[in-house]
Amino acid sequence: MLKNYKLTALFFLLSLPMMVFSQQRPDAKRIKVSGKIIEKGTTLPLEYATVVFQDVKNPEKLSGGVTDLNGDFNFEIQSGTYNVRFEFISFKTVELKNKTYNTNTDFGTVYLEADIAQLQAVEVIAERSTVEIKLDKRVYNVGKDMMVKGGTVSDVLDNVPSVTVDPEGNVALRGNENVRILIDGKPSGLAGINIADALKLLPADSVEKVEVVTNPSARYDAEGSGGIINIILRKGKAQGLNGSFVVSAGDPESYGVSSSLNYRSDKFNLFSNTGYNYRTSLGNSFNNSTYFDNGVIQNYIDEKRNNERLNKGYNTNFGIELFINKSTSWTNSLTIQNSRGENPDNVFFYNFDELRNPTYTRNRFNDQRSKDLTFEYATNFTKNFKKEDHKLTIDMSFSQNRENDNSIINDQVLNDPSSLFVERTLNPQTQQRNLFQADYVLPIGKESRFEAGYRGSFQKNLTDFQIDLLDNGNWVRNDLYSNLLEYNENVNAFYVQFGSKINKFSYFLGLRFEDSNIDVNSISVNDYNTKKYNNFFPTATVNYEFSETSSLSLSYSKRINRPRGRFLNPFSTYSSRINIFRGNPDLNPAYTNAFDLGYLKRWNKVTFNTSVYANLTDDSFQFIRRESGSIVDGVPVIEATPINLATEFRSGFEFNVNYSPYKWWRLNTNFNLYRNETKGDYRYINSLNEEIVQNFDNVASSWFARVSSKITLPYKIDWQTNATYSAPENNAQGKRLSMTSVNLAFSKDVLKDKGTIALNVSDLFNSRKRRSETNLENITSYSEFQWRQRQINLSFTYRFNKQKNERENQRRDDNGGDDFMG
Structure with a gap:
């Protein structure tokens, strides 16, 4: 006692x-x-x-x-x-x-x-704050968060301050989706073709912490105008054998098991993270559209969709860190991810005349199946020289991803068997990524530091999207929606940066050079695009410490956002015949100048961090909806596609507060108010062969808030509640409506604190839906989309030999992050 x-x-x-x-x-x-x-x-x-x-x-x-x-x-x-x-x-x-x-x-x-x-x-050591706030980054520690037990990395990110994950799994930072996601400080083969899908497969318990860097230095990739999110996987540091096991079950039907094992000696460190997930996700959506001709209503179509997605698969990461001598280590690791998915997509199109009398109903059933296999080998060499903090690190990784999405589509008018037609989609994709990186750090005196490095990133993607129509027992290729897309990206980068501290004032200046060579080839339509460009990306950060508990920071960086994946592929989805997504292979990169003024203040029970930021982006690309010029059953086909839309100015104000009024109660709050202004015009040809000129000048303001409360109840039961609210936001073609969600969790330590039972409820009120209104020249629509309905999950965690490991959790390993400014 x-x-x-x-x-x-x-x-x-x-x-x-x-x-x-x-x-x-x-x-x-x-x-x-x-x-x-x-x-x-x-x-x-x-x-x-x-x-x-x-x-x-x-x-x-x-x-x-x-x-x-x-x-x-x-x-x-x-x-x-x-x-x-x-x-x-x-x-x-x-x-x-x-x-x-x-x-x-x-x-x-x-x-x-x-x-x-x-x-x-020692059996129990008081836990750290779940969220640690620093001027240059925020560190979110996953280990103590009950909300994500038995969940995925996507669930983890949805609890991180300043980060939002929409119902489809797309990640945004401060409302900006142009964010770069790294795993262990580098692009990972785990991301495969679609980073959002990869995050839904990785178990939450494989993550140690998440770093959010809103204005990165020259050491980081210049990619991502919205900033960087770095997901750090668990690697044990304690001596001897230790680890943990997690089993979970939930409703809708889901099961999971994962382990984190580590054995460390004076000569080497063995580590492993392995997990298997079987997860069912029920989703639904609808899109109600009204069609006009010169302002007069012509007809209505209500589109309703139900999904019963199933994802099952395993992932494992294991490696060894060799301590060659006291100053040199060599780490090698292998990651394997194998998953299968089912996504039966059942869509009904209810057609009405101008008086809203039913005319006919069409049913489209898309039985989609997917397979995904990823291999990644990574190696790291670290040399610490005699002078303190004098260090050289070399990283290399080689990954290959193979993904195969196939589906059978049955489409017919109800009660009319003669209208039945059957199609199939074939979509094999492959990706190869090689990464080479070297970083050198040289302390100069006690208060200065020089850094330099190189990074080479080389990747090849091949996507073969094909649609076939069943005609008299034979499959006939539909060239209108089929395409073979080749994407090759080679980027060589060099950087230097220097920092120093003079009394209470400190600064960090950097310059990064990136040479890009990119090919986007739509082979099926003989459309070849080669983009070669090189750019300098300056960065600067200055700090002033008013006291040990109060600091002010001003930072600047230039960023780039390169279009990839579905943004470029002209044909990548075919779930609806009248609402189609189409990529744009001729998209150019967007460039952003980012400014951030931050203030940090600590009191005994409160940590307060606030910032004012502004991003000016040239050639920004955004999604627009337009008539494609095609007609299906007398209905104009609407396609969504990304375009370079002139300029975008985004500014905002944000604050985070960590407050512990009592030992048994902790509060974390995050608030973000932002303004987004776009300027640009767009022209296209509608179904009547008329040129439509759309003015996309738009000013929109919105805000986002999240409150997390953790209370220790009697009998040492922990109760955590997260509430999130996204306010409405106007855009040039309509409006995104508000969205609210509440998550709830309880946990109790058992077996002399070696085990933990946790019950969590995601989206308690089943209200996490993306709602939007769209207004085009001859079409208005209202839509709701719910990617995943409310889920209840029960998990059990067992730890062994973790007492020694607890003290390691008091110390952070920032994996080469830029903390010079402190």
């Missing part, structure tokens, strides 16, 4: 950015103390370790501070005679007694040794 009390008190002490309890003496001068605290035997920095100065003459008077993520501490004290303690949870304290300090003092490197006896005695 006493030990647990001491640990709780110590954790509360660690959460304080600065502790000063001593009264100022008029005759005492202020001096600076600095140093670094690392773990003995591993050279890993200890973040949030405490340095306590206890006045010898008055032991009740204390002053001190905590270390940053690099293990460094630097703060001021009054000159005097002190007992000094260097402390960290589950480590032996180092103490210097009865020392007098009258001048600035550098303690150098202090080594703390793990206290094995204390580690074995």
Whole structure:
């Protein structure tokens, strides 16, 4: 009991950015103390370790501070005679007694040794805040979040501040879908052809944390005008064998099992994450359209759709980290993902005349099946030189993805067997991606740092989309909707950046050069597009620290957004004959200048982070809906397609607040208010062979809010609630309506805290639907789309030998992130 009390008190002490309890003496001068605290035997920095100065003459008077993520501490004290303690949870304290300090003092490197006896005695260590806010990024720790137990990575992202996931799985950051998603700091073969689909297959328990970088530095790819989301998978760091197992079941029918295992010795570290998921998702949608001719109603069509998707598959990642010597390590890993999916899509088209009298009903049943297989090998070499933080890392990865989507389509007018026609779609896709990267970091003095690096990304995609019509027992190719698309992308990039700190002011300046060579070839229609271009991408960040708990940051970066996948493929879907999505192989990249002004303030129980941002994008591409010129059963076919739409100006205001009013209650809030202005005109030919000129000048404002509350109930039952609201937003062709969702979860630790039972409900009120209104020249429509209905999930997690691992969770491993600015 006493030990647990001491640990709780110590954790509360660690959460304080600065502790000063001593009264100022008029005759005492202020001096600076600095140093670094690392773990003995591993050279890993200890973040949030405490340095306590206890006045010898008055032991009740204390002053001190905590270390940053690099293990460094630097703060001021009054000159005097002190007992000094260097402390960290589950480590032996180092103490210097009865020392007098009258001048600035550098303690150098202090080594703390793990206290094995204390580690074995500790059963529960107070958990960290789920969301950690820094000026350059936000780190979302998955391990303590009940909402995602038994879920997928897509569920994880939907709980991250500033991030939204729409009903189709598309990810947006601050309302901007042009976001770059990385896995372990690099593009991953797991993403395959469609990153949204990949995120729905990865189990949530394979993720350690998610980093959100709104304005990345030159080290990162320039891709993604909206910023970067970096998903970091679990890799054990504790000595010996440890791990966890998770089993789950849910309604609609879903099952899952996953494991995270790790064995670490002085010579090597073995790690593995493996999972199997069987998941049923029920979805539905409708699209009610009214057709006009010179303002007079001609007819109505109500389109209703039901889906019963099934995804089942496994993924595994295993590897070994070899400690060649104290300064050199070599890591190799292999990732395999294999999945199968079923998506029976049943659509009814209810046709009405101008008086809304029923005329006929057409049924279209699309029985879609998919297979997906991904292999990825990755290797990392890290060399730490004698000088602290002087480091060279080399990364390489090679991946291959094979995806096959096939479907049989039966389409007929009800009660009219002669109208039946049968089609099939064949859509095999392959992707090869090779990545080579080298990063070099050179500290200059104590307060400066130089970085340089290279990244080469080379990928080849081949998509063969084919539609066949069954004619007298023979399949006949429909060339109107069939195409073989080849996409090759080769990007070579170099970067340099330099940063320094002068008293309370610090800066980080970078420049990235990318040379792009891209081929988009629609082979079936002999349409070949080669795009070669090179660009410089400057970045800059400046910080000013008002105090240990208050900082201001200003950053700038230039970004690029290259169109890929379905954005380019002229033919990629065929679920509806009158509402078709068509890619645009001649899309050009969009360029964005991003500015961000942020402020961070910490109090004892509150962390407040706010920012004002602005993005100016040239050649932005957005989806437009238009008449294709084709007629099916007398109805004009409407197609959605992306185009380069002149300029876009996006600005906004955002804040995040972490508040712990009591030890048993924590609140996280995120609010984002943004304004989006687009300018541009678009011309197309309608079904009457008339040229239609559409003006897309539009100004839209909207906002997004999320509140997460976690309460510890009696009997140590944790209760977590997340509520999300997206306000309506106008666009040039209509309006996206509001969307609200609430998630609920309960959890209870069992088996002496080695096990956890969690019950979570996703979309409690079944209200997570994308609703929109569209107004074209001769068509107006209202639609609702629900990708996944309410789901209830029950999971059980079992951990073994995790006590030793808990202290590792107190320390962050930012995987090469840019934390120079602190």
